[in-house]
Amino acid sequence: MSNEPIALGKALASFDALWSPRIVTRVNDYDVRVAKVEGEHIWHVHDDTDEFFLVLDGELHISLREPGGERTVRLPQGAVLTVPRGTEHKPSAPTGASILLFEPTGTPTVGDRHAEIPDHIDATTGHALGS
Structure with missing residues (x-):
């Protein structure tokens, strides 16, 4: 990883793929990833592992299945949410969003257990920026 500043807007402008995060840097054993969704x-x-979401642009919805039932959290630009480990969740962005994720290196985007993966979802542990 570089020890030079990384402009997140420029990083996001470097790719078009949706639901296909790019690793912008690493912090110890964690990836800092950006994605268009x-x-x-x-x-x-x-x-x-927990999963940290920061909305850089747009609005992200995260549906959660918790012991008390199912609910959807709406995250506007600038909002953060940490989904606790073991919580079934489904992100969505009806009008599109750009997000930053912080999670352990090697964490798959589709989790450890998941529904069938459709073609528009990239099942990855993150791509290098510029790839």
């Missing part, structure tokens, strides 16, 4: 992701669970 629109439409729906899939229901999935990360068994051993």
Whole structure:
């Protein structure tokens, strides 16, 4: 990883793929990823790690299946949410959004358990910026 500043807007402008995060830097054993999202992701669970979301632009919805039932959280630009490990969740962005994710290196975008993966979802552990 570079020790030079990284402009997130420039990083986001370097790719067009939706639901296909790019790794902009690493912090210890964690990836800082950016992604463009629109439409729906899939229901999935990360068994051993929390997942941090920061909305850079647009609005992100995250549906959560919790012991008390199902709910959807709406995150406007600038909002953050940490989905606790073991919580089934499904991100979506009806009108599109740009997000930053912070999670352990090697964490799959579709979690450890998930619904069938449609073609518009990139099942990855993140791509290098510029790839």
